[in-house]
Amino acid sequence: MTLAPLFAGRASRMRASEIRELLKLLDQPDIISFAGGIPDPAMFPHEAFRQAYADVLSGPGADAALQYQVSEGYLPLRRWLAAEMGRLGVPCDEGNIFITSGSQQALDYLGKLFVSPADTVLVTWPTYLGALQAFNAYEPHYERLTPAGGNMTPEAYRAAAAKAGGRAKFAYLVPDFANPTGETLSRAEREDVLDLAAGLDAAVIEDAAYQALRYDGEPVPSILALDCARSGGIEAARTIYCGSFSKILAPGLRVGWVCAARTVIEKLVLAKQASDLHSPSINQIVIHRVAETNYASQVAKARLHYGARRDRMLEALDATMPAEVAWSRPEGGMFVWMTLPPEIDTTELLARAVAEARVAFVPGHAFFADGSGRNALRLSFTLADDRAVGEGIPRLARLIAAG
Known part of the structure; x- marks a missing residue:
C-alpha cells in the first residue's frame, strides 16, 4: 500500500534541497566542497557554550531551562x-x-x-x-x-x-x-x-x-x-x-x-x-x-577569518578561470556567484566535477523560481581553507575550460 494518493496537492510543490543533498558529500574525505553555505566549526565559541550549558544546568535556573x-x-x-x-x-x-x-x-x-x-x-x-x-x-x-x-x-x-x-x-x-x-x-x-x-x-x-x-x-x-x-x-x-x-x-x-x-x-x-x-x-x-x-568578539573574528577566505578564493578565480567566466566580488557574506558560457549546464557540470575533479558546488538553477540560470553556480568560501582553494579552484577551472 502507498499513501501517496492521499497527499495534498501542495505536496507536489515540495522539493528536496539540493544543498542538503550536497552536504552529504562532506562525508567523502577526498571531495573538495564549495557547496554548503555553512560556518567553519573552528569559529564556534566552544568553551563559551560548554561553560554556559554547565552553568545553566548546575544553577538555580536548571528547571526553567528544561x-x-x-x-x-x-x-x-x-x-x-x-x-x-x-x-x-x-x-x-x-x-x-x-x-x-x-x-x-x-x-x-x-x-x-x-x-x-x-x-x-x-x-x-x-x-x-x-x-x-x-x-x-x-x-x-x-x-x-x-x-x-x-x-x-x-x-x-x-x-x-x-x-x-x-x-x-x-x-x-x-x-x-x-x-x-x-x-x-x-x-x-x-x-x-x-x-x-x-x-x-x-x-x-x-x-x-x-x-x-x-x-x-x-x-x-x-x-x-x-x-x-x-x-x-x-x-x-x-x-x-x-x-x-x-x-x-x-x-x-x-x-x-x-x-x-x-x-x-x-x-x-x-x-x-x-x-x-x-x-x-x-x-x-x-x-x-x-x-x-x-557576540561582538565573534563578529570581529568571523569578519577576519571569512574575509581572508573570500580574498583567497577571488585571487584563485582571477588566476585560473577562463576569460568567458564571470563572478561576483562580494563585500561580505559567504558566497561567490559564477556565470559560465550559456552552453554549459552546471547540473551536468557538477556530475563531472564530482566524478572527475572531486569538487562540489551548487548548480545555479536551484535558486531560480522558474528553474532558469542553468549556466550559473554558487561557490561558498567559508569552509575553503588554502589547500581547498589552491587545489579545488584550478581543478574546476580546467574542467570548465575543457567544455
Missing part, C-alpha cells in the same frame, strides 16, 4: 535582541521580537501567514533556495523582483498578480551579501523596494542572515531601519526582519528571530503554538548568555 517556555521566546534574549536592533537603527522592545527555530522557520511561518494559493510573492532572480522551499508549500505565484532597476511598476505587478488569481503579498530579499549571489543592495535600491511595496500595499521580508559579515565597504542601513524612519516607527512599518545566530555563534542550536510590528508578532506566536509550542528553552538561555559576552 521546562516549557512561552511561545514568544525567552524574555531576556528578546530584550537583548531588541537592544541590538536598536543599535541597528530600529527602535523597538521585546514585544517586537519573536524567537524561532532558526530563521528558516520564520520563512515558513511567514509563508503560512501571508500566502493563499495563487497569491504573488516577489523574489529576486536568483534568490535563496530555502525561501523558495518554505513558500512553495503555500502555492504562490512568483514574480521577478529587480531592485537594481526594472520596468515593472506597481500597476504592472498588480495586474500580473490578478491574472495569476491573487494579489501581491510580499517582496522577499536578502539585501546584504545575498545568498546566492553575494550582492548587496544600495540604500537607494532599498528605498526603491519600500516604494514598490507601498505602491502594492504589500509587506517586505528582509532576510538578514549575513548582515554582520561585512569585510569591506560601507555599511548600509537595514530595510527595516529605513522603513521605521519613513513610517514613524516599527508599529507602522511594513518590513519584517529575519535574523539568525547561526552564522556568528553556531547553527546547531537553531535560534533565530523576527523583528516586526506587534500585529505580525502576535500572529507568528499563534503559528508557533500550533507547530512546536516554542523553541528549545535551554538553547535560548544558553544563546543569550553567550551572546551577552561573546
Whole structure:
C-alpha cells in the first residue's frame, strides 16, 4: 500500500534541497566542497557554550531551562535582541521580537501567514533556495523582483498578480551579501523596494542572515531601519526582519528571530503554538548568555577569518578561470556567484566535477523560481581553507575550460 494518493496537492510543490543533498558529500574525505553555505566549526565559541550549558544546568535556573517556555521566546534574549536592533537603527522592545527555530522557520511561518494559493510573492532572480522551499508549500505565484532597476511598476505587478488569481503579498530579499549571489543592495535600491511595496500595499521580508559579515565597504542601513524612519516607527512599518545566530555563534542550536510590528508578532506566536509550542528553552538561555559576552568578539573574528577566505578564493578565480567566466566580488557574506558560457549546464557540470575533479558546488538553477540560470553556480568560501582553494579552484577551472 502507498499513501501517496492521499497527499495534498501542495505536496507536489515540495522539493528536496539540493544543498542538503550536497552536504552529504562532506562525508567523502577526498571531495573538495564549495557547496554548503555553512560556518567553519573552528569559529564556534566552544568553551563559551560548554561553560554556559554547565552553568545553566548546575544553577538555580536548571528547571526553567528544561521546562516549557512561552511561545514568544525567552524574555531576556528578546530584550537583548531588541537592544541590538536598536543599535541597528530600529527602535523597538521585546514585544517586537519573536524567537524561532532558526530563521528558516520564520520563512515558513511567514509563508503560512501571508500566502493563499495563487497569491504573488516577489523574489529576486536568483534568490535563496530555502525561501523558495518554505513558500512553495503555500502555492504562490512568483514574480521577478529587480531592485537594481526594472520596468515593472506597481500597476504592472498588480495586474500580473490578478491574472495569476491573487494579489501581491510580499517582496522577499536578502539585501546584504545575498545568498546566492553575494550582492548587496544600495540604500537607494532599498528605498526603491519600500516604494514598490507601498505602491502594492504589500509587506517586505528582509532576510538578514549575513548582515554582520561585512569585510569591506560601507555599511548600509537595514530595510527595516529605513522603513521605521519613513513610517514613524516599527508599529507602522511594513518590513519584517529575519535574523539568525547561526552564522556568528553556531547553527546547531537553531535560534533565530523576527523583528516586526506587534500585529505580525502576535500572529507568528499563534503559528508557533500550533507547530512546536516554542523553541528549545535551554538553547535560548544558553544563546543569550553567550551572546551577552561573546557576540561582538565573534563578529570581529568571523569578519577576519571569512574575509581572508573570500580574498583567497577571488585571487584563485582571477588566476585560473577562463576569460568567458564571470563572478561576483562580494563585500561580505559567504558566497561567490559564477556565470559560465550559456552552453554549459552546471547540473551536468557538477556530475563531472564530482566524478572527475572531486569538487562540489551548487548548480545555479536551484535558486531560480522558474528553474532558469542553468549556466550559473554558487561557490561558498567559508569552509575553503588554502589547500581547498589552491587545489579545488584550478581543478574546476580546467574542467570548465575543457567544455
